Amino acid sequence: MSLCLYQDFNLNAENPGKIWVFPVTEGRIDFSLKGHPAANQPSSGYMNAPSSGWAAYLFPDYTCGFGGDGGETIQFFGGRRLDSLDGVNGRAKRYGYFYKNGKWTTEKKWGITEQTLYLHDRAGCVTTGPFNSTDDLRPPSDGDM
Incomplete structure (x- = not known):
């Protein structure tokens, strides 16, 4: 079981790019990519795990989580394939006015x-x-900005 990140779009289908594999185990593991060959390189990804019980998250910053001023993540659950990491629904920590339950x-x-x-x-x-x-x-969504 693993999260596989691919250097090129469509899981390297058009180009023989690199693949970086991050294991999914019984416990949570945070992999900081600072100094890692995959840092700021992946263009697509696939979660090679059963469809229930397992998760992986990709953050653009070197810290896993929503701490600090920034925080964005793409969530991968079992079997999720993303041919592109652009234009993907995810969660982001933002500072602003939120619309929730019909009110700003x-x-x-x-x-x-x-x-x-x-x-x-x-x-x-x-x-x-x-x-x-x-x-x-997996913080709850506080609403829409």
Whole structure:
């Protein structure tokens, strides 16, 4: 079981690019890509794991999670294939006015929103593991900006 990241689009179908493999194990593992050959290189990805119980997350920063001012992630669950890491629905930490339950917030705040992300050549950290060890990486969406 693993998350496979590919250097080129369509899982390297048109070009013989590199493949980076990150194992999925019984416990959560964070792989910082700082200094790793895959840093800011992947263009596509595939989660080679059963369809339930396992997760992987790709972050553009070298820290796994939503800490600090930034935070974006593409979620991979078992069998998810992304021929491109551009234009993918993901979660992002943003500072702004949020629309939730028919109302706009009156003050700006930090929140997690679902939006289209562009992580082509923006890979900094990978987290893999079972759902119960990666729960904190699946924050609820606070609404739309």
